Amino acid sequence: MARRGRGRGRGRGRGRGRGRGRGGYTRETEQNAPNGTPVVKQELREEFYPYEESPYEEHLRGYPCESSSHVIVEFLRRVIESRMSKEEREFRLKIEWVWKLLWRLHMKIAKVVLLFLEKWSP
Numbered sequence: 001m002a003r004r005g006r007g008r009g010r011g012r013g014r015g016r017g018r019g020r021g022r023g024g025y026t027r028e029t030e031q032n033a034p035n036g037t038p039v040v041k042q043e044l045r046e047e048f049y050p051y052e053e054s055p056y057e058e059h060l061r062g063y064p065c066e067s068s069s070h071v072i073v074e075f076l077r078r079v080i081e082s083r084m085s086k087e088e089r090e091f092r093l094k095i096e097w098v099w100k101l102l103w104r105l106h107m108k109i110a111k112v113v114l115l116f117l118e119k120w121s122p
Contacts, residue, residue, distance in 0.1 A: 081089060
């Protein structure tokens with residue numbers, strides 16, 4: 001399978017109707033330079049756009065990741081979120097925020113406890 005990362009996705013509405021294409025650049029972007037190496041015209045694109053066009057393309061914009069499981073999980077998450085109401089989404093964000101806070105706090109406490117144990121252990 002072609003590597004998808006490195007942010008060289010195709011612009012919108014390019015590779016449709018030619019199957020999925022094969023990552024990297026497409027026929028239209030490639031012409032031979034005098035020295036025989038393929039030239040890639042730079043396309044304006046969003047900062048990360050590593051995916052070729054696919055049915056899920058809308059859901060995957062802006063994720064610079066190559067693992068397909070990550071792609072699937074991300075896609076499902078977006079689908080679920082799109083079915084949520086605004087309140088639900090805000091609620092989830094709050095929960096995530098609190099969770100992160102608790103995690104950081106517990107790490108700090110753990111560090112202190114470890115220091116304490118090191119100091120006072122015989």
